[in-house]
Amino acid sequence: xxxxxxEVILQEQLLQDHMRQQSGNAHGLQRRPSAQDGLHxxxxxxxxxxxxxxxxxxxxxxxxxxxxxxxxxxxxxxFMDVSLCA
Numbered sequence: 608x609x610x611x612x613x614e615v616i617l618q619e620q621l622l623q624d625h626m627r628q629q630s631g632n633a634h635g636l637q638r639r640p641s642a643q644d645g646l647h648x649x650x651x652x653x654x655x656x657x658x659x660x661x662x663x664x665x666x667x668x669x670x671x672x673x674x675x676x677x678x679x680x681x682x683x684x685x686f687m688d689v690s691l692c693a
Contacts, residue, residue, distance in 0.1 A: 616636070619649075619673070632656075649677075661683070672679055
C-alpha cells in the first residue's frame with residue numbers, strides 16, 4: 608500500500624469519526640481491488656442517513672485533507688435495499 612493510500616484511509620477514518628459523532632451510525636469504506644492508470648476508486652458507504660445527511664457529510668469532509676488527496680470529481684449516489692420476497 609502506498610503512502611497516499613494510507614493517508615486516504617487515515618483521512619477517511621477522520622471523516623467517518625465525525626459522521627459517527629453526528630449521526631451515531633456506522634459507516635464504511637470500500638476500494639476497487641485493482642488500480643486503473645495507477646489510481647484506485649474509493650467508495651464510502653453510509654447507511655440510515657438522516658434528512659440533513661449531505662450537510663453533515665460536507666461539514667465532516669471539510670475537516671479532512673481528502674480534497675487534497677483525491678483526483679477527479681467526488682460524487683454521490685444513492686441506493687436502497689430491495690426485498691427479494693415474492
